[in-house]
Amino acid sequence: MDDLLVRYPGRYVNLMERADWEYASRVHRQDVVVLVPVTANREIVLVEQYRVPVQSVVIELPAGLVGDCETHRNEAPLEAAARELQEETGYASGRLQPIMRCPTTAGLSDEMALFIRASDLMQVSNGGGDESEDITVHTVALDAADAWLDAQRDAGKLVDPKIYAALHWIGREGGCE
């Protein structure tokens, strides 16, 4: 049996079943664009927000759903990346370069993250997210990022592991970190 069934149609997330496997799928099946923003001063730009599912503050790369509302349902991934970066962090990017597209948790969801390097950054606003979000922006020197993330965890926050993937990619481009 390999039929795809919607076990429960949510408003934002459906619970699916296929081949005896249950998993979550967003209703509009959009990719998540995940930014890897690096400033001219060799800093990474991160965001902090409360996440309902884990009931905790989480440090993450700036990210958002492609076409997440009716006004921009048909936007391209790079448009979504530019929009989310500016909404969340206040930075505009002169150079957005796709890195790769990866599943975030392939046993539990069909969610796919499209990682995008953002450089030539210019601060144009304060960021903080749209009206539904409450985001704190952190600009962290790359050579101190591991220690800074350790301190955030010591303070009781959670850290999204995709940040460490980003640090690996940045280090690979920029020589030894």
Add this chain to the structure above:
Amino acid sequence: MDDLLVRYPGRYVNLMERADWEYASRVHRQDVVVLVPVTANREIVLVEQYRVPVQSVVIELPAGLVGDCETHRNEAPLEAAARELQEETGYASGRLQPIMRCPTTAGLSDEMALFIRASDLMQVSNGGGDESEDITVHTVALDAADAWLDAQRDAGKLVDPKIYAALHWIGREGGCE
């Protein structure tokens, strides 16, 4: 409204709602143990398997759920890590060290990954997973891992970004990669 509701009770995964937020939660709410296995020859041990939610072959770190069946429902995380590593890869580890515990996709699920470094590895069987799994094991030299992963993606496979986080952590310990 901050009440927690089970919108749909699945057999393996529940669709939850809290504060107008829908997300997936495993029925037993177990952590996922995610191994970062490094051999004495400076190789990382990876697994390849077909993943139903993304309908694709995925290259991943060896991983599994703590207490994923009745016979070991109350196992400790390090027991689960040892069990999953050997089931999937055939390696026994003389040294398991927790790295950190992170949310895998904090906007969509309460899933938490406990990353565990595995060293002092000894091959004791062929791996391949339990009777429900069909896993291929890859032992990849660390200094060639990025190129190898690029080639896997070029061949149409997906790559779990947690592998790059692992490469960052290994590089941080081992000096410049």
